[in-house]
Amino acid sequence: MDNINLITDKKEPRYVVVYDKLFKMINEKTFPENSRLPSEPKLAEMLGVSRTTLRQALSLLIDDGLVKNIHGKGNYIIRKESKKSNGLEKVGNPTYKCIDLSIDSVELEIRIEPPSDYYLNILGQKTVAVVCVDRWYKAKEEYISYTFTIIPIETIVDFNLDLNNKDEILEFLETKIYMDCSFTNTRIKFSTSGNFTANNHPITCDKKFYLIEEGIFKHKEFPIVFNKVYLPFQHSSLNLTQIK
Template sequence: MASFEALIQGPTGIALRDSSGQPKYEQLRDFVAQQIEQGQLPAGEALPPEARISETLGIARSTVRQALSTLEREGLIRRIHGKGTFIHEQARQRLQKGQDLFALIIPETSAGFYPSLQMSFEEAAAGFHNQVIICNSNNEIDKQGNSILQLMDLNVAGVAIVPTTNPPTPAFHVRQLRERGIPVVCCSRPIEGVQAPLLSIPFEEVGSEAGKLIREAGHQHVLFLTGTKSDAGTAYEIGFRQALGPRVQVETYYGTNPNPDVTIQEAELAAELERQFAQPAPPTAIFASFDSLAELAFVLLSRLGLRVPEDVSLVGFGGSRRQGALTSRLTSITVDEAKMGHEAIELLEQMRAGALPLTCHEVRMMPLGVSEGRTLSHPKKKSELLT
């Protein structure tokens, strides 16, 4: 095997350029990683001191230090005090493993359209002979951040992320991935301050479509349910109210817990529904911003002795793949989650191959549909209620 200095100065060596648009420390980091991957720098190989690399390449010592620090964080080299810097024993395996691994970070793995999104993401990745790792953030920013650190350690080939909402995902989460050259695609919603491809759900249009269904069925007093305060929840409500028009009375419920596990909200939602349906003229229809929330409302309404849709109609929002006895029964606005999964992999592959820049800001709106279900009907007239 050639020494590190021989590799630098040889015919396939490195010439660090200001004109490349890539910082010099990143160019040096990429060169070292490439030599490790190709087997030119084997495990245990000693690297020259910073000063000698700096002199050989004609660059600042601080640039060399920054490149080596990046390689150390990635687990590709290790520094032993008093002895020097060496190629890590597992460096090549880490690089090769990362090249075959795409990651999907989602706030929920068992409800809503997320299981189908996961399935389509895995199907599309398999088409490119890639494996998939799924990270469940539970809509918790700290858990999402820890997942990102683990994915950087694995040096994954790309990350698709449904960002946390409360609090919202900070831009530095994505910047950390970008610093490692890892492409990122945002799904459902954007991350403020980040330029990245976005597979967007048109939340306001979702609310509008739900409002149209309920208005056309003839309802004049309705209830809007959503999990927690968020940009998406606000957009749902705006579209919903606009579609219903000023003559329809709209009640709203925003939960207080951002966790996507709706069972955590059961007591709070039960109290709200009990309050709403204790009124002399209660709502005759409900729009819930997520199918899992609509399913919980269905159960809680039955506990109050109310039948769906005979006594109250119920409209949800979820994926186009309708699985499960209750989900398939729900009348819902749907998003094509299979298309989202496939397009996420397509965009990650294009960025990975250099066909798109990591800062590409392409926005693709996911198409909506309607699952007719059996939970929406016309409201009962007063004469019918008395019989």
């Protein structure tokens, strides 16, 4: 691609001029969706600006959701509109709502553990045992998201779940629990612990994650299921639609 001429306005900072130019090129499909931008040195040379100015413009494009930086790979154009029909304001599995890639499969492991102080603190109630479920989500043979679930054993009894049937447990956690619940209590944090938390299947991404902590309730004071959902920055977007 040839060098790009910039028409500058002395009233505007130079990084704003670069941002406007790149914004226009993205909208005009000069850089198609999902394509990789030229390297930063090359792109700065094409635009006739310093790398510092270019990075300032790119940071704005990243904030606006037009460009995503993938560590070690470069800057990529991403789709302007999410394919998701709704955001986190609707009850539902946050992984499918927030991950930008199409999930191909889910791996699941189940174990029963004694009710440690940690589990009792999260659940806010006493229980004779907890069922812990690990879920690893895959896209194109790579692990892209991880969810750790804590279930009091009473929930297993109340819903008549068979812990030996992984398909039944997966359907319950992915779909049925959201259909049957009364409400959820959700907190969004930032985390760098997603990879070692995911144990045997670290997520293929940089070290930054959204952490969604989700308590799921059904006509009770205490959650019947508690999820810790780790979503990598590079593959995720969190959307909320607020109505007055």
